[in-house]
Amino acid sequence: MRGVAIAGAISAVVACAGGLIAQSTSADAVSDRAKQVHERATVIDTHADTPQRLLFDPTFDIAKRQTNGNIDLPRMRDGGLDALFFSIWVPSDVTGPPAVKRAFDLVDTVREAVRLHPRDLVLATTAEDIRRAARDGRVAALMGMEGGHMIDDDLRLLRSYAALGVRYLTLTHFKNNNWADSSTDKPAHDGLTAFGRDVVRELNRLGVMVDISHVADKTFADALAITRAPVIASHSSCRVIANHPRNMSDEMLRALARNGGVVMINYHAAFLSEEFRVASEKRSGDVVASMSAMSKKCGGNEACTTMESERLDHEAMANGSLPKVSWEKIVEHIDHAVQVAGVDHVGLGSDFDGATMPLGMEDASKLPKLTEALLKKRYSEQDVEKILGGNLLRVMEAVERAAAGTPSSAAR
Numbered sequence: 001m002r003g004v005a006i007a008g009a010i011s012a013v014v015a016c017a018g019g020l021i022a023q024s025t026s027a028d029a030v031s032d033r034a035k036q037v038h039e040r041a042t043v044i045d046t047h048a049d050t051p052q053r054l055l056f057d058p059t060f061d062i063a064k065r066q067t068n069g070n071i072d073l074p075r076m077r078d079g080g081l082d083a084l085f086f087s088i089w090v091p092s093d094v095t096g097p098p099a100v101k102r103a104f105d106l107v108d109t110v111r112e113a114v115r116l117h118p119r120d121l122v123l124a125t126t127a128e129d130i131r132r133a134a135r136d137g138r139v140a141a142l143m144g145m146e147g148g149h150m151i152d153d154d155l156r157l158l159r160s161y162a163a164l165g166v167r168y169l170t171l172t173h174f175k176n177n178n179w180a181d182s183s184t185d186k187p188a189h190d191g192l193t194a195f196g197r198d199v200v201r202e203l204n205r206l207g208v209m210v211d212i213s214h215v216a217d218k219t220f221a222d223a224l225a226i227t228r229a230p231v232i233a234s235h236s237s238c239r240v241i242a243n244h245p246r247n248m249s250d251e252m253l254r255a256l257a258r259n260g261g262v263v264m265i266n267y268h269a270a271f272l273s274e275e276f277r278v279a280s281e282k283r284s285g286d287v288v289a290s291m292s293a294m295s296k297k298c299g300g301n302e303a304c305t306t307m308e309s310e311r312l313d314h315e316a317m318a319n320g321s322l323p324k325v326s327w328e329k330i331v332e333h334i335d336h337a338v339q340v341a342g343v344d345h346v347g348l349g350s351d352f353d354g355a356t357m358p359l360g361m362e363d364a365s366k367l368p369k370l371t372e373a374l375l376k377k378r379y380s381e382q383d384v385e386k387i388l389g390g391n392l393l394r395v396m397e398a399v400e401r402a403a404a405g406t407p408s409s410a411a412r
Contacts, residue, residue: 028360030372037381038371042134044083044389045364046168046264046347047144047213047235049306049354051086054109056303063117069307070352070363073120076139078365082389083130083140085234086110087354088150088166091295091302092175092182095149100157103150107143107164114141125165127396130389144211144234147173148180148199155202167396168209168234171199171219174288181216183245184288191218192226200226207403209395212236212256213246213266213349220252229402230260230395235349237271237333238340244271246287250340257341260398262391264349265333269313269356272329279322280313306354313356327360331373334387343383347392 030038050071053060060066065074076084088110090102114121122133124140133140143164148171151158158169171192172182179196181187192200200223203210210231212220223231233256239247248256248263256263270277270287284290291305298304316322337346350357352364360366374384 028366028369030368031375034368034372034375037375037384038080038368038388040381041080041371041385042082042130042389042393043080043367044085044130044347044392045081045352046085046232046349046392047087047146047266047354048084048350048352049087049089049302050084050352051088051106051109052303052306053353054113055106056301060303062113063120070350070357073117073139075363075365079363079367081139081364081367082134083124083142085142085144085168087146088143088161089146089173089302089354090150091291092147092149092173092177093292095177096152099150100152103145103161107161107166110141110143111165123165125167126400127393130393130396142167144168144170144209146170146211146214146234147177148196149173149175149177151199153178153195155198158199158202158208159206162206162208166208168211168232169199169203170211170214170234171196171223172214172216174214174291181219182214183216184214184286185216187216187218189219191216191222197222197226201228204228204399204402207400209399213264216245217249217252221255224255224259227259229399230262231256232261232392232395233263233349235266235351236263237266237268238336241329241333241336242271242274242277244277244287247271248337253337253341253345257345260345260395262345262347262395263337263341264347264392265330265337267327267330267350267352267355267357267361269325269358271355272333272358273323273325275323276325283316283322303353310356314359317359325358327358327366327369328373329358330361330370331377334370334374335377338387343379343386344391344394346387348388 066072088106090099114123121141122138130140143166145166171180174184176182176185176188179193211234213233213236237247239249295305317324
């Protein structure tokens with residue numbers, strides 16, 4: 001579909017001394033079959049925090065290959081990534097007008113990246129936009145908003161974000177907001193308030209996906225009871241493997257499947273490995289406390305916060321003060337979610353540029369390894385293509401159809 005190169009994935013042939021010699025394959029090498037499946041698939045990642053780099057780091061150029069972080073255009077193309085949801089994220093303790101301003105600033109950075117690199121990026125808001133971008137050889141840039149506090153309890157702001165291209169809203173982040181409970185905060189609303197239920201209805205009407213990553217279990221149940229369209233977990237993993245409240249229980253996975261939705265597996269080490277989670281919390285506190293402390297250390301520069309946290313975690317893995325977490329744990333979570341929810345309800349939501357990546361999945365160029373691993377586990381090529389992006393396209397289309405059939409309401 002794309003015809004893009006997958007760097008490090010296959011043997012390359014180079015000219016040398018008047019002849020041709022084969023470069024040796026790297027540790028990341030994948031088979032010809034995996035390469036073909038990966039190229040044929042529409043590969044979609046539903047969560048990357050790269051807008052923080054675009055906003056806070058004036059030296060960051062997404063078009064140039066970087067030596068740090070996880071996302072840039074060369075490495076996206078190396079990994080065959082067709083579409084990426086850029087996360088519009090403001091920390092939960094930034095609320096009111098400052099949160100709204102920051103959110104608009106982040107949206108602007110994504111739109112500016114598209115404007116500055118039209119040969120490589122195209123703004124996408126629909127499933128067909130993603131398919132068209134792949135056919136044209138460009139990367140589809142989408143936006144998801146991570147944290148309902150950014151709508152500042154105002155549905156008019158939600159409509160404004162949607163008009164600018166936001167295509168999912170994560171109902172909460174690490175802390176509760178005024179209308180929904182978070183998975184990592186003390187319950188205050190018993191799930192969704194009346195206004196929170198209105199938010200879900202308005203998302204359905206706008207054709208914006210309801211994202212239940214980060215929400216409390218009761219908020220999850222309330223959202224599923226109200227929505228008229230499938231929902232997503234844009235970046236969540238499996239609680240039975242890593243017992244973090246950010247992850248989804250098997251009961252939640254089954255409910256998500258009945259809803260027709262998709263769980264997009266998160267690559268963060270503490271959400272993949274129970275051993276790492278426990279050791280990390282003993283060392284630095286839970287994820288909320290750890291990120292808050294690092295944010296203060298970085299002076300509110302959120303790009304610094306996430307990248308420094310990952311650097312320290314990788315350093316700790318290297319010196320043995322934290323357990324090593326390998327990229328194969330991603331496959332373990334994918335496989336478990338498929339066994340529980342079904343192959344039609346699982347996808348990829350890396351948390352690139354916003355979390356500690358497992359060893360061997362340091363950046364987007366490594367994505368073909370997931371295709372190889374799933375094929376080795378005897379997943380069919382069709383099922384691998386679903387996991388890589390087909391399932392998310394199906395949900396987007398269902399959300400678009402639901403919006404088309406939802407009457408507008410001047411009262412909202």
